[in-house]
Amino acid sequence: xxxxxxxxxxxxxxxxxxxxxxxxxxxxxxxxxxxxxxxxxxxxxxxxxxxxxxxxxxxxxxxxxxxxxxxxxxxxxxxxxxxxxxxxxxxxxxxxxxxxxxxxxxxxxxxxxxxxxxxxxxxxxxxxxxxxxxx
Amino acid sequence: xxxxxxxxxxxxxxxxxxxxxxxxxxxxxxxxxxxxxxxxxxxxxxxxxxxxxxxxxxxxxxxxxxxxxxxxxxxxxxxxxxxxxxxxxxxxxxxxxxxxxxxxxxxxxxxxxxxxxxxxxxxxxxxxxxxxxxxxxxxxxxxxxxxxxxxxxxxxxxxxxxxxxxxxxxxxxxxxxxxxxxxxxxxxxxxxxxxxxxxxxxxxxxxxxxxxxxxxxxxxxxxxxxxxxxxxxxxxxxxxxxxxxxxxxxxxxxxxxxxxxxxxxxxxxxxxxxxxxxxxxxxxxxxxxxxxxxxxxxxxxxxxxxxxxxxxxxxxxxxxxxxxxxxxxxxxxxxxxxxxxxxxxxxxxxxxxxxxxxxxxxxxxxxxxxxxxxxxxxxxxxxxxxxxxxxxxxxxxxxxxxxxxxxxxxxxxxxxxxxxxxxxxxxxxxxxxxxxxxxxxxxxxxxxxxxxxxxxxxxxxxxxxxxxxxxxxxxxxxxxxxxxxxxxxxxxxxxxxxxxxxxxxxxxxxxxxxxxxxxxxxxxx
Numbered sequence: 001x002x003x004x005x006x007x008x009x010x011x012x013x014x015x016x017x018x019x020x021x022x023x024x025x026x027x028x029x030x031x032x033x034x035x036x037x038x039x040x041x042x043x044x045x046x047x048x049x050x051x052x053x054x055x056x057x058x059x060x061x062x063x064x065x066x067x068x069x070x071x072x073x074x075x076x077x078x079x080x081x082x083x084x085x086x087x088x089x090x091x092x093x094x095x096x097x098x099x100x101x102x103x104x105x106x107x108x109x110x111x112x113x114x115x116x117x118x119x120x121x122x123x124x125x126x127x128x129x130x131x132x133x134x135x
Numbered sequence: 136x137x138x139x140x141x142x143x144x145x146x147x148x149x150x151x152x153x154x155x156x157x158x159x160x161x162x163x164x165x166x167x168x169x170x171x172x173x174x175x176x177x178x179x180x181x182x183x184x185x186x187x188x189x190x191x192x193x194x195x196x197x198x199x200x201x202x203x204x205x206x207x208x209x210x211x212x213x214x215x216x217x218x219x220x221x222x223x224x225x226x227x228x229x230x231x232x233x234x235x236x237x238x239x240x241x242x243x244x245x246x247x248x249x250x251x252x253x254x255x256x257x258x259x260x261x262x263x264x265x266x267x268x269x270x271x272x273x274x275x276x277x278x279x280x281x282x283x284x285x286x287x288x289x290x291x292x293x294x295x296x297x298x299x300x301x302x303x304x305x306x307x308x309x310x311x312x313x314x315x316x317x318x319x320x321x322x323x324x325x326x327x328x329x330x331x332x333x334x335x336x337x338x339x340x341x342x343x344x345x346x347x348x349x350x351x352x353x354x355x356x357x358x359x360x361x362x363x364x365x366x367x368x369x370x371x372x373x374x375x376x377x378x379x380x381x382x383x384x385x386x387x388x389x390x391x392x393x394x395x396x397x398x399x400x401x402x403x404x405x406x407x408x409x410x411x412x413x414x415x416x417x418x419x420x421x422x423x424x425x426x427x428x429x430x431x432x433x434x435x436x437x438x439x440x441x442x443x444x445x446x447x448x449x450x451x452x453x454x455x456x457x458x459x460x461x462x463x464x465x466x467x468x469x470x471x472x473x474x475x476x477x478x479x480x481x482x483x484x485x486x487x488x489x490x491x492x493x494x495x496x497x498x499x500x501x502x503x504x505x506x507x508x509x510x511x512x513x514x515x516x517x518x519x520x521x522x523x524x525x526x527x528x529x530x531x532x533x534x535x536x537x538x539x540x541x542x543x544x545x546x547x548x549x550x551x552x553x554x555x556x557x558x559x560x561x562x563x564x565x566x567x568x569x570x571x572x573x574x575x576x577x578x579x580x581x582x583x584x585x586x587x588x589x590x591x592x593x594x595x596x597x598x599x600x601x602x603x604x605x606x607x608x609x610x611x612x613x614x615x616x617x618x619x620x621x622x623x624x625x626x627x628x629x630x631x632x633x634x635x636x637x638x639x640x641x642x643x644x645x646x647x648x649x650x651x652x653x654x655x656x657x658x659x660x
Contacts, residue, residue, distance in 0.1 A: 045172065045366060046217070046519035052367040 004032040004095040014132035015100030023098040027068040034070040039084040042076040082118035145491030161198035165205020176206035177462035181345035185537040197496040211248040224406030224442040227414040231434030246376035248439040255392040255440035256501040259447030270455040274480040280588035284605040286581035288612040289402040294570040311574025341469040350534040352558020384436040391440030399448020406445035413437035462569035
């Protein structure tokens, strides 16, 4: 059987970094392939969560250095994170999805909704949710 | 020093808490729309025209003036940090400014832009205050025929000198003039182009046309484009504005002002040409030619000063002659008309306190802009994270609300949509919108003066070239009409700022999210 796949939902910042580290670790443990997804709806002029320039290059370097077989996908089709991740998980028949969580206030979640919650509900495979290491 | 005394009175009025508040609202809104590409001060003032029904004139004009100046500041932020000029007048800023930001000198670039805008805006506004009474003295004696000639010059210059194609400019002007004709003729009471619709006998409201062309047209255009990815924002890190930066910046600031003010005051108006000239001059005069194209501070300081000085220059013909030479000025003129204020050479005498308060509030607003721009850049950049659907949905809502509020007539909404579609096709095929707006607002004024002149002369057309003022002005208009065509034949198509920009390895000047994205990613790889 071909090696499985671990998908990581990546955003710049400590939580994305934590998700990436755990994802790489899981890949090593399972001997799996790593697919890193960094997506944007692309409907705003500026999206800080979409990697560009130096940040993009340093992520690519990090993937090379990690030693696992890795692939970076940057879909931008006007759909939100949960949909894109669910798609990638389905397409690669991933065995695990790793996402980074952050603290959200109740009001913030009420107003903006929670991407993490959407992902937990929409994505069919097991999900590992990690937090940024406390400072 | 009568002017300074009047200006002091103006300050007294402008410094009341209420007027300060409106100035603050104006500069905040202006900066916000300046930062957002595709949305400019003209669209914003058009969207806010309905507030003239409730606000008193002084407050409304203070706010509009704040928006006008604020747009110039805001544009530089986007140019420098994103390489996507928010306004056409900040294209030149993007050339060097973004290179500086890429080299980690972003905060110095922003500082020289903000300080340069402040210096130029202040000097140019003071020049406006000193010059306005003199121009009025000269203008007070002109006849209706002379006035018509000046209108013709403004039409021709705005249509042919700006933009890439004189023909498109003239066609756009024609659309504006036509829309201005709809309604009942004031002198004879005949209905023109009303196609039997009774609501049209009052004419199409300026709010509906301006909002339709700017706001609805832009929304449809943005919606019609393919979705493009976000662009990269440069950090504002790096060393703060240093002494060396200052010593390299102050001369370009002053030279930029010297270009911007007179060119802004001319009928061809607008800030594109002076910023272009300022950039070229700084490039020639610099002691650091090797830095040009790699982030030379002079290349930011000069054009930024020029575009603010031009913004003040545009107010000279507007306040002294009632001639608008940019789209925003045209809409401000429409606001004057909405209040029933007679524009033209008499404005300074009949509404002297309003005009001087306006000028004083420009100086105050300029200072506010310096204060809110230097430390708050981060907040302005956050505005760019607003998803386009929300932004444009909001604009459409305001557009419809404003148009409906004019007469509370559903027909206005239909007109808004039709004119919005027109605006969309004008954008789609590269027709400039500004000449249409200027034609719409200045057209009826020109017509009135033409017919007044002809009525006095008993229909004798020679009255139009009777005085030396009309002869010279009409000659200039002919030159403005024929000049670009001759130049094109002699030297080939002229280099527009856009082309210079492309040569300077900058991406397209059109607002981001439209044509950007793919090339950016290739560059990153």
